[in-house]
Amino acid sequence: MTAISTSQDPIDMFHEWLVLAQEKEINDSNAMNLATVSSDGIPSSRMVLLKDADQQGFVFYTNLGSQKALELAENPVAALLFHWKSLRRQVRVVGTVEKVSNEEADAYFASRPRDSRIGAWASKQSTPLEGMFELEKRVAKFAAKYAIGEVPRPDFWSGFRVVPKRIEFWHDRPFRLHERVVFKKSEGGDWDKERLYP
Numbered sequence: 001m002t003a004i005s006t007s008q009d010p011i012d013m014f015h016e017w018l019v020l021a022q023e024k025e026i027n028d029s030n031a032m033n034l035a036t037v038s039s040d041g042i043p044s045s046r047m048v049l050l051k052d053a054d055q056q057g058f059v060f061y062t063n064l065g066s067q068k069a070l071e072l073a074e075n076p077v078a079a080l081l082f083h084w085k086s087l088r089r090q091v092r093v094v095g096t097v098e099k100v101s102n103e104e105a106d107a108y109f110a111s112r113p114r115d116s117r118i119g120a121w122a123s124k125q126s127t128p129l130e131g132m133f134e135l136e137k138r139v140a141k142f143a144a145k146y147a148i149g150e151v152p153r154p155d156f157w158s159g160f161r162v163v164p165k166r167i168e169f170w171h172d173r174p175f176r177l178h179e180r181v182v183f184k185k186s187e188g189g190d191w192d193k194e195r196l197y198p
Helices: 010-024 067-074 102-111 114-122 132-145
Strands: 031-037 043-049 052-054 057-063 077-084 089-099 157-171 179-185 191-196
Touching: 010 052, 010 077, 010 089, 010 157, 031 057, 031 067, 043 057, 043 067, 057 067, 057 089, 057 102, 077 157, 102 157, 114 132
Parallel strands: none
Antiparallel strands: 031 043, 031 077, 052 057, 057 157, 077 089, 089 157, 157 179, 179 191
């Protein structure tokens, strides 16, 4: 029996797989590897958390001074990889990248736990840190500053949306007869679907 959905819409299929992952994966079913490329062509990758996925794309948030954000400013393309070991499935996404709106970033930031919002203010992400005491002092500083009332979103913190051009689904099967289905966005905006040899 085939494990790949008969759906003609890769976003719908992705949500089907994500729901299964949320039931099976012990930790962070929304974890994804994000790969970026600097202006001089050097790739880098790291794990981030997916915060939204819809017909517009796949959204994550970060400090705008981070390596990933700086590379995306230089070269606004990215690749994502979701790997759900318990399901023996993976999804690969390639696309262009755009910043989310201020309204989207504000709404998501407000939904985060208060300590995480304080942490966003305290962290100078991707810059040198002399020791943990330095970070703890900064956390204490901003915890005191925002002891009362809401913690606003820093202007150096926002989100990015990977607008997919290609989405590939892979499912492990015995004897290396894996299933691979790829969707490619046509110039007209529709998705073309085809199977690939494993």
